Amino acid sequence: QVQLVESGGGLVQPGDSLRLSCAASGITFSSYAMGWFRQAPGKERNSVARITATSGRTSYIDSVQGRFTISRDNAKNTVYLQMNSLKPEDTAVYYCASMRTIVDDPIYWGQGTQVTVSS
Numbered sequence: 001q002v003q004l005v006e007s008g009g010g011l012v013q014p015g016d017s018l019r020l021s022c023a024a025s026g027i028t029f030s031s032y033a034m035g036w037f038r039q040a041p042g043k044e045r046n047s048v049a050r051i052t053a054t055s056g057r058t059s060y061i062d063s064v065q066g067r068f069t070i071s072r073d074n075a076k077n078t079v080y081l082q083m084n085s086l087k088p089e090d091t092a093v094y095y096c097a098s099m100r101t102i103v104d105d106p107i108y109w110g111q112g113t114q115v116t117v118s119s
Contacts, residue, residue, distance in 0.1 A: 002026035002108045004096050009113030012086055016117070020081040022096030022110055029077040030054060033102040036070060036081045038092035038115075045095065049081060050102045059102060063089075086117045 008020040020036065033052050039045040049060045049070035058070050069082040079096055094115050097106030 004110035006113040030074040032098040
């Protein structure tokens, strides 16, 4: 049974930082690209950041480039999203997902973790 379990969300103020984690089980983690997606209320779920399975190549949407960093530890079957300089528009439920390659659609999803940025 595949499980992706996110953690690390919470309520923070603008300018603060958060680090999200996603622990995977039931898959050969190092064989999958991983990504972080987010969904704000009333909006579609969109890709935020992605990382290849082993080379560590990353991609980001423009609005988080330079503020967010995706990384992974294949020995721990975990992917991370370091979020700095958070803005109110970053408020969303954040999901991790696994993909065959960095350009493919997600195959497996986590349950999501809420990130709220508000003063």
